[in-house]
Amino acid sequence: MTTAPPPGCPAHAERVPLGGPRFQTDPTALYRELRREHGPVVPVVLPGDIPAWLVVGYRELHQVTTDATLFTRDSTLWNQWDNIPEGWPLAPMISREQPSILYTVGPRHQARAAVISDALEAIDPFELRRYAEEFADGLIDQFCATGETDIISRYAMLLPVRVLARVYGVPDEHGPDLVSALVDMVDGRERALAGQAHVQQTILALVAEKAQHPGSDVASRMLALAEKTGFTPADVAFDLMVMAAAGHQPTADWIGNTLRLMLTDDRFTASLSGGRHSVAEAMNEVLWEDTPTQNVAGRWAVRDTRLGGRAIAAGDLVLLGLAAANGDPQVRTDASVLTGGNNAFFSFGHGEHRCPFTAQETAEVIARTAVEVLLDRLPDLDLAVPAADLTRRPSPWLRGMTALPVTFTPTPALGGHR
Structure with a gap:
């Protein structure tokens, strides 16, 4: 029976x-x-x-x-x-076993979240925008003279982690490898575990270095705050992994999805030439209609x-x-x-486990700067293919473009001078 x-x-x-x-x-x-x-x-x-x-x-x-x-x-x-x-x-x-903030509950979670928020709160917003502008200009310099490019692979997917690596304390040269590893990890496909391993190795090395030689960066501040509140360097390392993953890919997709909206939606296409709807409005619409997460x-x-x-x-x-x-x-x-x-x-979650407000602000500065610098440098940016031909990555978790091919009038590189 x-x-x-x-x-x-x-x-x-x-x-x-x-x-x-x-x-x-x-x-x-x-x-x-x-x-x-x-x-x-x-x-x-x-x-x-x-x-x-x-x-x-x-x-x-x-x-x-x-x-x-x-x-x-x-x-x-x-x-x-x-x-x-x-x-x-x-x-x-x-x-089941990762001891990061994602799986911490109760008062311990609140204390751990305070460490992250306080460390991010100390980031100078003007300095953050300057870093974002620096990396944005450097990336645009690599393709601005060609008249065409793929905004996703050559810009949006490369920018956030470079900025985050700088403010977290990761050497700039490790940024490109972190991009590939983070994308593999969060897409949840066959290379997910390998991507996770690379991110973990990079962050563990960072924490070990900053424990010996602290600086004016997020990792060093988190280590100092953690010591006062009973958290270990391993706790900091796991939380920095979460911050890197949550900070990079959704922000990259926020950039890509915003540019797609502004290039394809009649409500926003006028804004590319100074029309009525701003970058900030487009970014907010994306969080409703096309949220990266x-x-x-x-x-x-x-x-x-x-x-x-x-x-x-x-x-x-x-x-x-x-x-x-x-x-x-x-x-x-x-x-x-x-x-x-x-x-x-x-789009940023809700409740006590939502994305910390300071992390939201950091992502918004990076994404908005990325869009504004690109449109300032390449004001006649236009899609190179019909909008119907644009495709998305296969992940059910994060929603981002596979590619965003564009054309524009070729312009000279700035060479580091804005």
Whole structure:
């Protein structure tokens, strides 16, 4: 005699694979269909046939990210650890053993977050913009005389980590290798573990160096603050890894997605020649309509509960559908209308585990500077292909362009002089 599975059990429900070409082509329509067919909480399956829940409703996502007692970041509670295959490609994103801030809860998490925020708070915003302008000009100098380039591979994907490496204390020459490793790590594909290993080696070397020879950089400040609050250099290293991953790729995609919007959307194309909508407005629209971070893993249910009409079992993984929640029709009844600076999006998360405000400010300065410098240097920038031919990376986690080919009037390099 067999027993019927409990209603809403993710191991038996009709599950939706969290992946596939529609995350590249039209995730907005995909999330709309998922919401219509499954409601605000969707049963999904991760690589390796691992079940989870994807929250696509704005109200439900607010509940999950607000109630840290019921939906925790303590990944040791996951009821699927025994089923995770060796070499699982999502291991860099969902870890049982990594002692970083991502999986720290309660007062210890608050103290750890304060170390990060205080270290980032000391960054001089004018100095940060100067670094961003320096690297932006240097990258543009490499292609400005050609009249054409791919903005993603030759600019957006290279800039954020160079700036972050400088303020964190990483030598400039390590920036290019960090780019490749970070992209591999966060895409969650076959090279994810190798990318994670390279990032870890780089950050561990940085922390060891700064412990012996501190400087006026984020890593040195974090080490000093950690010593006062009972955290170890290893804690600092793991948190710097999180900061590098969370700071680089989403910011690179923020740059790329903003430029795509400004080059393809009638609401913004006029701004390239001084029209009515600014870079800041375009960046804010991207956080609503085309947010770089689509989905986040995640939270774990502390006990059996219900969410959005679903029975969630203790230990179930709940994925945060940030992009889907931003597009919830109960919140955005008319997606064609500009948000006018409304920042009630989930693009930086919500609750005590949201992206620290100082980190958000850092990302915004880098992204805005990147877009403004590019448009200042190449004012007649235009797409080199039809907008319909643009493609996205295959990741269901981060939404960014595979390429953004453009043309422009060739201009001479600045050679380091702005």
